[in-house]
Amino acid sequence: xxxxxxxxxxxxxxxxxxxxxxxxxxxxxxxxxxxxxxxxxxxxxxxxxxxxxxxxxxxxxxxxxxxxxxxxxxxxxxxxxxxxxxxxxxxxxxxxxxxxxxxxxxxxxxxx
Amino acid sequence: xxxxxxxxxxxxxxxxxxxxxxxxxxxxxxxxxxxxxxxxxxxxxxxxxxxxxxxxxxxxxxxxxxxxxxxxxxxxxxxxxxxxxxxxxxxxxxxxxxxxxxxxxxxxxxxxxx
Numbered sequence: 001x002x003x004x005x006x007x008x009x010x011x012x013x014x015x016x017x018x019x020x021x022x023x024x025x026x027x028x029x030x031x032x033x034x035x036x037x038x039x040x041x042x043x044x045x046x047x048x049x050x051x052x053x054x055x056x057x058x059x060x061x062x063x064x065x066x067x068x069x070x071x072x073x074x075x076x077x078x079x080x081x082x083x084x085x086x087x088x089x090x091x092x093x094x095x096x097x098x099x100x101x102x103x104x105x106x107x108x109x110x111x112x
Numbered sequence: 113x114x115x116x117x118x119x120x121x122x123x124x125x126x127x128x129x130x131x132x133x134x135x136x137x138x139x140x141x142x143x144x145x146x147x148x149x150x151x152x153x154x155x156x157x158x159x160x161x162x163x164x165x166x167x168x169x170x171x172x173x174x175x176x177x178x179x180x181x182x183x184x185x186x187x188x189x190x191x192x193x194x195x196x197x198x199x200x201x202x203x204x205x206x207x208x209x210x211x212x213x214x215x216x217x218x219x220x221x222x223x224x225x226x
Contacts, residue, residue, distance in 0.1 A: 009152065031211045032212050036217075042219050043219045044204075045217070046214055046215065049214065098213075102154040102155040104154045
């Protein structure tokens with residue numbers, strides 16, 4: 001069974017600071033890893049998808065890295081803004097499995 | 113709107129009530145999912161449908177009953193719920209049921225059982 005852990009559970013930073021969110025998974029035989037954003041009381045919005053053969057993926061101020069052998073991914077958000085306040089979840093597809101395994105998320109608050 | 117619409121957004125029901133949650137997508141996706149999200153816990157996969165056939169029932173109690181009448185609609189029928197069933201229920205869809213697919217999520221139904 002794939003276990004996905006996200007640390008810390010919550011994070012509060014002043015505006016302008018860079019954010020570093022961590023995700024670890026127990027089974028390194030993954031197909032891809034995805035990062036999602038969830039605003040309070042809302043559904044999930046896909047941010048980045050990293051294939052198992054990739055080391056990183058970038059979109060604007062967001063950069064996600066993947067180290068499959070150590071079972072880790074990191075989401076970096078540069079120059080944080082109050083609008084970045086949300087919960088960020090990572091999820092992995094194991095190889096030969098159509099199901100996504102999710103972490104519990106990191107709730108980010110960016111203070112103006 | 114994300115392309116997946118869930119109704120109602122909020123629902124309060126007593127333990128003896130019967131209610132239904134609705135999910136609708138017109139993205140042309142053939143796989144649909146129900147997830148339960150409780151506070152500070154990972155999303156729990158409840159049911160999976162592919163081409164209107166149920167392919168996964170993840171040890172969900174029988175008080176939750178899914179229905180997929182066509183590829184665009186998914187329902188979750190609720191009866192005799194318990195207070196611990198209070199949670200955010202999320203519907204999602206993907207183009208097909210294979211690994212690596214990108215999901216589209218609805219905004220969820222916030223369910224409170226009193």
